Amino acid sequence: MSSNLELKRICQHCGKSFIARKMTTKFCSLECGQRNYKVRERINKITASNIAAKASFNNLEAIQAYAVPSVEKYFINIELLSLNTSISERTLFRLLKDHKLPRLKIGRKLLFHRETVINYLTNKYGIYFF
Ligand SMILES: [Zn+2]
Known part of the structure; x- marks a missing residue:
């Protein structure tokens, strides 16, 4: 769009x-245009790398939050297992006489992996979840 x-x-x-x-100049x-283009390109690169760095930092946080299980989240004691399964602690202790019932004995701690225990009991007693 050239004009006078x-x-x-x-x-x-x-x-x-x-x-x-x-109007668009x-x-x-040309030199100023090229120099400015280089400056803009550098800013874009820095911005992109900052965004990438922030994203990977957030990603790392997410991985740490979900991929590294905390003991509280995945292994529970008999009291919590009782609350989770509606099976009384007394009954759970009776069930523990079945040595196949999955459990973790870490030192004096008796812990359970909730899903594993539920799967085991479901298979053994034929409980169905709908
Ligand atoms: Zn200039």
Whole structure:
């Protein structure tokens, strides 16, 4: 869109005023345009790398929150197992005489993996969940 327009403009790169012949001209010279393009490219690269770094940091946080199980989340004691299964602690202790009932004995701690215990009891007693 060339024309005989003479527009007073300020170069967006060097800040000098110049006469533009198009409405869209932003720079006083080709050199300023190229330099500004390089600056913009660098800013874009830095921004992209910052976003990537932030994303991978957030991702790491998410992995740490979900992939590394805390003992409380995945292994539970008999009291919590009782609450989770509606089976009284007394009955659970009786069931523990069945040595196949999955459990973890860590030192003096008796722990259970909830899903494993539920699966075991479901298979053994034919409890069905709907
Ligand atoms: Zn310029």
